[in-house]
Amino acid sequence: MVVVSDFDAIVIGAGIQGSYTAYHLSKNSKTLLIDQFALPHSRGSSHGQTRIIRKAYSKTCYTHMMTECYQLWKQLEAEANVELFRQTGLLVLGQEEDPDFQCVKSTLVDNKVPMMTLTSADFSTRFPAIRLPKEVSAILDETAGILYADRALKTLQDLFRRFGGTIRDGEKVVEIHPGSLVAVTTTTGIYRAKSLVITAGPWTNKLLNLVGLQLPLKTLRIIVCYWKEKVPGTYGISKGFPCFLRMFSSAFQHHFYGLPSNEYPGLMKVCYHNGNDSDPDERDIAFRLPSQDVNLLSDFLSKEFPGLDPKPAVIEYCMYTNTPDLDFILDHHPDHRNIIIGAGFSGHGFKLAPVVGKVLSELCIGKKPSYDLSPFKIHRFSFKSLL
Incomplete structure (x- = not known):
């Protein structure tokens, strides 16, 4: 020793x-x-190529921290002379009566974060590849983007x-x-x-x-899915497509999120923000597909992202460690x-x-x-x- x-x-x-x-x-x-x-x-x-970076949070403490985080990410880029952040914006999609959606809006407004509230006409003009339900509202955190993880x-x-x-x-x-x-x-x-x-x-x-x-920590195995664009570039980062966060007030316990096609050409990363309990040392034990989470994603994309093939092209895994x-x-x-x-x-x-x-x-x-x-x-x- x-x-x-x-x-x-x-x-x-x-x-x-x-x-x-x-x-x-x-x-x-x-x-x-x-x-x-x-x-x-x-x-x-x-691990993985990308993560979302945003100030759109329902809790102000995180939005406050994010102000310095953006500065420190930029400092790291300068120290290493490498690109780590790309601004895309983040669509936050949810129902007006959802308290969490309202908290996100309030946090952005209260902290003077550059943002837009999109009318249904504005939305359909800017993002025709998303089929937004009539009862769903949209705001855009203009500061958001992706980190090259x-x-x-x-x-x-x-x-x-x-x-x-x-x-x-x-x-x-x-x-x-x-x-x-x-x-x-x-x-x-x-x-x-x-x-x-x-x-x-x-x-x-x-x-x-x-x-x-x-500590009361729960470890979850998360399914990370990539979905093929029917027409390449429809949801592409090169076309200015943003990240998105789709919030639900009742239908699901957790939200869906997505990043524009970038890391795999022609594939968009869309995931369910939840998973199954798993020991981290047993994460890669084979299990039968499709899982319930994949089915939920497939159904969601069929309804709201019709430009994607509703069968995942690539499936990877990640771990969450959740507090109560x-x-x-x-x-x-x-x-x-x-x-x-x-x-x-x-x-x-x-x-x-x-x-x-x-x-x-x-x-x-x-x-x-x-x-x-x-x-x-x-x-x-x-x-x-x-x-």
């Missing part, structure tokens, strides 16, 4: 949240980033190394011993540091069990203040990673957080202490 005792901070989990945390820490601290899989990999929640993750990890950070991938953590120096034992070595940050996505509770804690209220956990371990937890990003955390990484790094070094973290405290839930 190799013993390394001179790290200021260790981050476990090299997805977008852990990589952004390590990136922030590496500018002033000697930092180690550990991942159980060889990088890059597609086992967690941060895989590229962003690699960029962060490359810059982290450039700033002197160390990455140990392909090393599974098997023991964590709290103390003034936290000792982390992997399948390869033992590493010690003043502070530890756990950003392990769907493996969070498996790691927290090593330090006597279990779908808000993040950004907090100290209840019994060990030098162990920091970033978890429960509930399928909407990627875009917020620049600020999440910033506040987790601030907690790690004992600095006052830049944001009010009361909505993200562990104690808002009941949890199990295993000590």
